[in-house]
Amino acid sequence: MLRAIFGEPPRQDSGLLLEANEAIRGYLRTVTRTKKGAAPTPQERRYGIWCQSFLRALDELEQSQYAAARYGERVKTAFVDRMEREELDDYHRHLYYYNNALIRLFAVLDKLGHFMNERFALKTEKIKSRFSYFTVLRNMHQHKLFTDLEARLYELKTSYKEPLTRLRNQRNMEIHTINADLLDDLMKAEEAKYGERLRSETEDVRGNLADLEQGCDMAFRSVTTVFRYVVR
Numbered sequence: 749m750l751r752a753i754f755g756e757p758p759r760q761d762s763g764l765l766l767e768a769n770e771a772i773r774g775y776l777r778t779v780t781r782t783k784k785g786a787a788p789t790p791q792e793r794r795y796g797i798w799c800q801s802f803l804r805a806l807d808e809l810e811q812s813q814y815a816a817a818r819y820g821e822r823v824k825t826a827f828v829d830r831m832e833r834e835e836l837d838d839y840h841r842h843l844y845y846y847n848n849a850l851i852r853l854f855a856v857l858d859k860l861g862h863f864m865n866e867r868f869a870l871k872t873e874k875i876k877s878r879f880s881y882f883t884v885l886r887n888m889h890q891h892k893l894f895t896d897l898e899a900r901l902y903e904l905k906t907s908y909k910e911p912l913t914r915l916r917n918q919r920n921m922e923i924h925t926i927n928a929d930l931l932d933d934l935m936k937a938e939e940a941k942y943g944e945r946l947r948s949e950t951e952d953v954r955g956n957l958a959d960l961e962q963g964c965d966m967a968f969r970s971v972t973t974v975f976r977y978v979v980r
Contacts (some may be wrong), residue, residue: 771971771974773799776796812848813961822835849964854919864974882905901966904970911962
């Protein structure tokens with residue numbers, strides 16, 4: 749959908765996204781395949797709806813990541829006040845899609861955590877009523893639940909720890925406090941000497957996009973791991 753903004757054809761799934769989608773569809777086939785004349789159970793219908801939701805969520809995440817990267821490629825100037833109008837607009841579009849992807853990334857992981865919690869009856873809600881994907885992993889680890897699956901997911905979490913930590917901090921800043929860009933400007937204003945002109949630097953576009961790519965890879969791999977596991 750968003751590739752149309754850049755005059756490009758629709759995406760052809762490949763790589764980690766394709767693997768994740770195929771794993772989800774594989775499980776979807778198992779919960780929608782019924783004996784002749786039998787209707788799916790309410791639980792099977794629920795899991796089927798969940799699968800469709802995952803497919804949409806991954807699609808929206810990838811599209812947001814792609815748009816953030818494409819607009820980020822157009823940002824060359826280090827200081828906002830030196831940008832021409834067109835570049836400034838592209839910078840703001842980059843931030844919009846980057847922040848959108850950031851929120852969607854952790855929404856996918858949390859959705860995965862809730863799916864696992866229900867599918868495997870992990871009862872994470874007894875530990876924390878509002879739990880995240882990472883709470884689910886901690887519950888599995890501490891109580892030795894589905895240890896083979898937990899080990900694979902924990903390895904993925906550890907492998908991507910540094911970029912994920914930076915992304916989580918940015919996500920938390922974006923949704924729990926004032927806008928990160930505004931906060932940065934306010935802090936610089938406090939530090940600026942009286943009469944000194946404030947220069948607003950751009951975000952670390954390249955570094956942020958590299959972290960986002962790593963975060964998306966981790967999410968795609970985690971989804972693939974879980975959905976392949978449930979159809980073994």
